Amino acid sequence: MLSYTEENYLKAIYHLSGSGAKAVLTSEIAETMNTRAASVTDMIKKLSAKNMISYEKYYGVKITRQGKAEALMVVRKHRLWETFLVQKLHFSWDEVHDVAEQLEHIQSALLIEKLDEFLEFPTVDPHGHPIPDKTGKFVEVRQIPLSDCSGKKKITIRAVRNGSPSFLQYLSKNGVYIGAIITILEKIEFDGSLEIMIDGKKKVFISREASQNLLVTE
């Protein structure tokens, strides 16, 4: 059984490692967890002793199969709770993160299975991120940043890369949402911004930074 803090570290390592693919540095973990490297080293030892990660001094850590399974359950809980907050309690998508950070640590397998059922087994959360099922599996759709697109084809907005409230509010204000179908009208040379048409109705300008943080399918 992992503590609240251990779960948070493991989740951070999972995300930083690209879903468990590559090794992660102590400093990267310290950065995202807002702690010092020394604290990370301590926690690495604990997680290593619990076989959640493999650890060799002065090298990065790699998440184990067991650790990945645990991390996936935390991610599952986080995303199910975010879905609940938006769909049932009518939170806006920029308000859910901090609450879900707390809710993801509630310990009850029954709760999460019932919540999943109540939400009718959603496969993506309000930010477009996939929700692992109870076995940890999820559908991985190949998505690319909007900034890599060109031409006049129809593009579907699938997910946000960065979930910061200010970015999400910016998107809402401009009528951009998950599932929107857009076309690129023009790419401005000067600053890399894009003029796009949303649902064939609304023309807006999207900054280069924003287009790099929007994941889409063509």
Added chain:
Amino acid sequence: MLSYTEENYLKAIYHLSGSGAKAVLTSEIAETMNTRAASVTDMIKKLSAKNMISYEKYYGVKITRQGKAEALMVVRKHRLWETFLVQKLHFSWDEVHDVAEQLEHIQSALLIEKLDEFLEFPTVDPHGHPIPDKTGKFVEVRQIPLSDCSGKKKITIRAVRNGSPSFLQYLSKNGVYIGAIITILEKIEFDGSLEIMIDGKKKVFISREASQNLLVTE
């Protein structure tokens, strides 16, 4: 801001004091919190420093107005979550306590107001206990133990005094639920048990212990 543990102590003190009416002994707190008296003394000092309780050495503690308000918010959250679990996620009433013990500590005023609205502002939880509103007020209906009743009048089951899973399962098995309308058919001299008629349809025997833990209105 109170910690998870401080909230739990304060809630225990609130309940033990009869909603803040009387002083509570260190040993009573230790008993219900499953800790040692020495640990309670430590926590009493902390809560006293935060003006949640008033404390005089070797005497019991009394909850302050501020402490009562905090405790009521924890109670509110606990009962709203229990209501959610039963009404929306279809938990049975004997499964909700432990999960609600965790959920009650989630920090988000917005969450609890939205949850309240989603549940359509319930006034009692699945065990018949009143849910304080956002200002801490709740309707206090005068209830008496079923064991104190006699005669043939119609009696409404309003709440359980003891929420242990085994008692709740016993009630379910016998068709007893919050809101049921019953009449007493016979009181058995020998063991103090009652034969009751539920909703004019079902005759069952209820032990003396059970009748003492059922709160009713006549």
Added chain:
DNA sequence: ATAAAAGTTTAGGGTTATCTAAAAAATTAT
């Protein structure tokens, strides 16, 4: 009224998760 019993507090530790400062190892630059 005073001795015994019961209850409470203090003293001194242990664990978890954090920190700073110093030491050690790895990386980078000349």
Added chain:
DNA sequence: ATAATTTTTTAGATAACCCTAAACTTTTAT
């Protein structure tokens, strides 16, 4: 290749919460 820099680890503390054992206060019993 070696010196400088950066990163990581170790060492030693601190805060929250809990413990046991001993000291102290209150209550109960004779």
